[in-house]
Amino acid sequence: MINLTKYVLKRPVTTIMCILCLIFFGYTSVTGATMELTPEMDMPMLLVLTNYSGANPEDVNDLITKEIEDQVGSLSGLKSITSASSEGMSMVMLEYEYGTDTDEAYDDLKKKIDLVTTQLPNDADTPVIMELNMDSAADITLAIDNASQNNLYSYVNNELVPEFEKIAVAADVSIRGGSDEYVKIEVIPEKVSQYKVSISSIASDIQAADLSYPAGDTQVGSQELSVSTRMTYNTVENLKKIPLTVPSGDTVYLEDVANVYTTTDSSSSIARYDGNDTISVSISKQQSATAMELSNQVKKTISRLMAEDPDLNIILVDDSSDSIMESLMSVVETLIMAVVISMIIIWLFFGDIKASLIVGSSIPVSILAAFILMDLMGFSLNVITMSALTLGVGMMVDNSIVVLESCFRATASSEKKAGLVEFMDNALEGTRVVGASVLGGTATTCVVFIPLAFLEGMTGQLFKPLGFTIVFCLTASLISAVTVVPLCYMIYRPRERQKAPLSKPVYRLQDTYRSAMRVILPKKKTVMFISIGLLMFSLFLATKLDMELMGSDDNGEITISVDTRPGLMTEKADEILREIEGIIVQDSNLESYMTSYGGGGIRADDSATINAYLKDDRDMDTVDVVKMWKKQLADVRNCDISVEMSSSMSMMSSALESYEVILKGADYDEVKSISNKIVTQLMERDDVTKIHSDLENSSPVVEIRVDALKAQAAGLSASKIGSAVHNAISGVESTEIEIDGNDIDVKVEYSDEDYKTIDQVKGLVLTTGSGGSVALTDVADVQFVDSPASISREDKEYKVTISGEYTELATRETKMRINQEVVTPNLTPSVSIGLNSIDSSMNEEFSALYKAIGTAVFLIFVVMAAQFESPRYSFMVMTTIPFSLIGAFGLLFLTNCKISMVSLIGFLMLIGTVVNNGILFVDTANQYRETMDMDTALIEAGATRIRPILMTTLTTIISMIPMAMAIGNSGNMTQGLAIVNIGGLTASTVMCLLMLPGYYKLMSGNRKIIKEKRGGRRKPWPVIAGSFKKNLKRNRKDKGRSEE
Template identity: 30%
Template sequence: MKISDISVNRPVTITMLILAVILIGGIALTRLPMDLTPDMEMPFLMIRTSYSGATPEEVEELVTRPVESTVATVDGLSNLNSTSREGSSMVMLEFEFGTNLTEAKNDIRDLISRIEARLPDGADEPRIMSFDPNSQPIIELAVAGGSAVELKKIAEDNIQPRLEKIVGVASAEISGGRSREIRINVDQEQLAAYNITLNQIAAAVRASNQSGGLGTVMVGNEELSVRALGEFDDFSDLREIKIPTAAGDEVPLTLLADLEDGYQEVSSISYLNGQESIGLSIQKQGDSNTVSVANEVKKAVDEMREEIPGVDIQITSNNAEYIENSISSVLQNFIIGGILAVIILFIFLRNFSSTIVIATAIPISVLATFSLMYFADLSLNLITLGGIALGVGMLVDNSIVVLENIYRHRSIGVGRLDAAKEGASEVATAISASTLTTVAVFIPVIFIEDLLAQIFTPMALTVTFSLLASLFVALTFIPMLSSKALKVSQNESDESVKNKRYIRFYQNILNKSLQHRYKIISVFIIFFVLFGVGIAVDIIPLETEYMPSSDQGTIRVFASMTGNSTIDLNNDLAQNLYNRVEDIPEIDILTSRVNSGRVNLTVELLPLSERERDVSQVAEEIRNRTKNIPGASVNVSAMTSMMGGRGGSGGTAVEAQIKGPDLDTLLNLGEKAESLLEKIEGIRNTDLSLEKGNEEIHVKINKTQAQNYGFTDSDIISYVNMALSGSTISQLTESGEEIDIVLKLQDSESTSLRNLSDIKLFSTNGIGVPLSQLASIDEGSGYSSIARENQQRYISVSADIFERPLGEVQTEVENVMTEKLQLPSGYTITYGGEAEDMASSFSQLFTAAVLAIILVYMVMASQFESLIYPFVIMFTVPLSIVGAVLGLIITGTPLSVNGLIGAIMLVGIVVNNAIVMIDYINNRKAYMNRKEAILEAAPIRLRPILMTTLTTTLALVPLALGIGTGAETQQPMAIVVISGLLFSTILTLIIIPVVYDIVDEIRKRFVNWLRKIVHKEEAEE
């Protein structure tokens, strides 16, 4: 029994099944997690190794190189990068997607254990860490309205505990502010006079600040614990400490050092709209819903504002807000698109009941899709919702074809039940094939590798789910509902349909086209060839980019003073930056973080609907306002990617890597390359990865001398570090608060080169040895960091772009480097950044498109049981590609990864109309000649073809207009589908019948020729 017969004969069963789908889909919708992008597993592992006091060159030679050579053989490794900085080594391992990172981590751990003994004594054990893309804070807060000390205490006592109690919050980390600290500032001359070391003072302080259990005693019949209470009660207890000397005397600590009860030295300063503040970063637990956790945090912040008067608590960054706005925009566009599709149905059908019957396919199919998404462990995000929005017009395509055929049967007098059965079964094969062709194009997408697969596989699954659901609804619910509720006027017979003006107009054009079929096909072929040549030689300009820019309303400003800048200098720089940009009307919140290295300024803009300029235009104004600050380097970057980076792939748009052995040569080449980049139009924020470090003091330990006095390198490094920077040696607990006790030399004795030379270390036999006898102390400079890729040194020159397409800029960059940058022997240049990602993704997607075309052809061949008719139908594909390219050019939209995904979808969509037309022509050809069948069938199929085309395209119009937050991401995809489908449909109505006529005639002649040969051979026998 056919499925249409079952649906008509068992209306209650079908109704209950549909209700079950609606119920399950509704429940699934409430439980689907919401996020910006699909969950992504990044195939990266990091190996961090600390080597205190070592220069970048020493770190590279003694730590980085051995680690690299050891792990380079691990299975699945695709790329190996490292950075050697002063005192630390970081090796980044990039694996092929699909690699089991747990196994890889175990393998690396085994390999590292074999070389630990060969690492220098001062190096810590290498730590292996995973890279978690979900580790970024979901919300950042700024707290202002008091001193840094008061604000930090309020945050620690009230705000942080409150936030960390929220279900789904992993941590709320505090940054900035000042905490109480006790300092023991030691007089070096007194140390030398009494032959006492800093280590002895530290040991005496620790020994005087001890508590512990002593055992138990019996008191009556009870056994009680005995505990010694020796911890400091308050700051005054430190004044009572005495330090034993080698001679057996005791020296009061107050004679050796000044004791100071104060606050930590300022290492960073935070500001909120020019007012000093502290920050809190909220991180969610891995499997928590970003939006729900963020909403709970917002609720708690609102409550704390009322509970803590006088303190300004602001949410300075909220990823969930962008997620909510983006998803809301996509949903809005989805609803508008659905309404437009229904309006088109009513215009064509002029029948309210028919429109309602078809319109029911949209919500039912969508709810069924949500059910399948839930069981497939997908989330509601820009990609999956964009997939549903892209497919909303297609959801009714199958239902249109089924209902239109049922309607036609009813109009010629067939009864309700029979019309529903016959009308549905007659087109069941065609719509099943058309659905399968659309689904088939996503199979290659699922097998795409790298990050692209993790982003777009969920969309492929979502669209597949929605189309299969719409097919199910079209073959079950639509026939059942049509048999009960469809009202038909008797003026809708085939003859009356064919007599409508637009159909008669089409029939006349088709008739003339068939009379000049070879001219028509020749013009088409010449046009297609010329168009392809025009694209190839850039006569027809097609711009390219990696990912569409998405206005997230955030701008990052990174600034630093040249030379060894202090925190005071950078604080002045931060105030200068703030004064220059605070009056820009689009700015909502300004936060900044100042330290001795640089200034980080974060600019949060007003919502997109409340400003006239986009984030890139505001960033350009900030760049112009801040570019002439004397002695400062300023980098301004707009956050324009859903991946969270400055550009489409989370990195810079343009990057050139120069590889070679010598650092000085690399730096020289890098500086030349940077100057060449800066001259290219649209280039912004050039940056060199390798640069000379600031002037510094180099302490080169004389190993022989150190060993003679019984010192190791580690002894010297740790002691001098304590003397200069201070070391936390104990804590004082007061009113439940732990206060660090820091030991160091007095500032007056640790801030000059002479005093550094005079720092005395005492050997085991009590001999005081100045540092100058154990090491050479000189002024110098080195490299701030050394980068390597696959065990080869390199320097990268990177830049962002402004108001120019990536593909165009990348071509110019490569031409300029080839012509003007003369590389010495042994040095090479490669290109990375978004351009490399774009080239890789485009290559994979072109391969996927070819596979999609092959799969579509195979599906059609199995449906028609013919290799010829699918060949005819495939003529729609080049037509659609031409239309898609024209659409991108006319709208000024660059071709991106999203646009290519739309083109792959287009391959499966555009053949649907031709399938239905060819299938109907074949049915009519059974009892009339070919030309009559074409002129009979094509006009009858015109209305459903126009209906399905217009519902699909108009449903995508809101997305194509890019209205709302995050809509830019789906815009290229929608433009490609709309323009490709419209262009191919217009020409398909002519080209496909013409090609069918030619090919079928050739087929018939070939068959007749074979028959003659066979008959001739039989006659001869």
């Protein structure tokens, strides 16, 4: 390494050119990098959706969901199966082990679904397989209005949606709100009875009339041409002339038995923006694309469309790229603040602005080098990698500070006049002395991130880039410290000022330290017991800390989820939504909101969502607004309301404001019975309120029970009766026709006033196989029964979720106490408490991180033992690790910060940084003991090392303060990491200086270190840290002399 420094000092122009190349390629890497909120995460999950119209949840569960679960349960790599059966819809979600090839899993699942399809009811739709990932949510939401369009839905669906679908990086474009246009064949009951036709026969005749039938090929001259028979109806008037097949054989046209006209669906989908009806369009990006690319192309399309139609108004309601840019810019601001703060601290200690500039110049060089390596690794610019750069600033300057101070000491000890050659020599000598030590210190910090490279799952995907980025920064800072710093020292020739702002305070601190240690050092056993006591107290505080998987970012968005009573009419649901809107619009912090209801999708049709967007200059934090709205909306009736912060990491966030327990068992009735008991008992408690369960939303349904004997006597089957009832109530969608270039559905159905009530359904007349008629009530009983709104299962067991809200500030003990007093006594051997997805992931990811931390501790021990050539000294230095826990857990407790994946990564980083001060102290003490007695050596080692320890520690700590303050939208995501390091480094620094000498004395005993004899006196200024080869050679020489 010293040879590299020699080359740099002898070839300054070459070095400067290399730095310019580094700046150029670093800038290229930055400008060409992909910008995302978080690193790309591959979560192998597949979803199977099956539509079974008209079926209640119990039938869907028995006939669809169970069949699919049994068929796919044997797939390889499958981690869990979760299902939900609701009215007319089965949803089966398959979660695979991390690392599973999603494409291969999709193909295997497709084969299984093809096999089970033959076992499903004939009137059930073919199951649809969807791939779920972190990008499944919409990236852009638009609100569209056009005053010149009578049917806004058809205009948007037919004219605008295709334009957005043309965008290359768009994966899906969905529409919500308004009513779609269709051709209604409204049959006349009297005419149907007169001509003895049915809805199904009319639909069949329409389908037969709209014909395109391939016949094969024929030869025309020397060419072969395809032949097909085709007959289409492209106008409503043509549809009216379609001939129908009737038993009498008479010529009867469609217009003779039905009214044919164009109309719109009764609105079952609602979309409003700021209280005004609109059409909502949601656009999601392809997994390989970025939100920035999608945003740019969508904005170009919007500008073009609005320029072509002056009446068109498209509002960009939500754009994920905006929150990404805001989050990244807040991290960049934090990074700049960290750099400036570090330079100020250096000036305060050295008193020379040139010294600050020297260290400051090494920071951008190291960062740009890290950008180049990140680009080569394919890392994007996201909150995690940018936070790694911010964290790395404090650690990056450590090496530069050590080298710079070493150069100052070399100059101070030199008796020659300080000219260019002398500054060159001093720069070389200062770097030579500490070169091996900065290498060792960097190695101990970098080695803790090795376990991250082997982590799988969510933690590995999320934090591997963080670990690699910090290693890149530290490696670059090491090279910068032995090249850029000596070169700048030679060129700028800085002087250490005796009257630096912190010179006198440091001298006083050194004197105070010497006095204090003369009292503390003889009481080494007392020191040991005090430190152990503090450690035990910190571990006690750790048990009081709450836990979460990961903190959420605050982008000023709130999601209000509204679950209405099953079967509630759209008009009534709209009244509830308007009541909620009327409450939240009174908040001055609200800027805009978008309301969505119905429209299909994965969520049930009785669920609504209000996405609220707060002002940037709001008076309250988003979390406080959420708490306030929860109280204000508590009195809204006939629905369940959930108010949560909207975050890109919301699926990985958990909060203790809500109580939740999951019951699992193989017998649905048993799980239901126990759930009802627990709900009743929870409602009697004072510490939890607003108790709900999955089963409470059961609703009455009409069930038609066919009498097999009566139906057979009438010449009818259960399927024919069911089909007739379905057609009478829901109609039949027969075909599509093309009108003005747009495909419009054709639906055969009765008038809206027919079969609207239960009495009308009971009066339905069925046509028998012989052409006769029979009343529905003659062959079946019409009954009211209760049916659950949804049936949930997990790993083929029934699952019921009971939830509520705490009436006071809750902790983990609160939930445990409630479960022990209420839930556990009601359980049976076949019913157990299950984990929700957040708790399950937390257990899995935390276990992986605990193993990584343990591995990192072992690797640090190995590196230091090799560095000191002594396991004993390695154990001494490692006592700084438990010291750090005192401050880390203490500061987490004081700031009410939860233990999360991010804070555990902070502990991983911490154990790699706190040992550096210990290395510095132990190495200096070993050197001083060659010429001093043990007590004096320990005291002087601590006093001498106070300034470099304070400088390196303060730059690291203070540079993390902006991150610890959670500045910016994404501040909460990485706050825990900074708090752990600030608290840990602070405590470790104090404990290292005050208590490590006592541990050193206890573990060293009366052993003496032989004084180095090389002719001539020792250098008057101490080595900053140990050298591998130097210590090894010294030990060998000393051993040889002893034998002589």
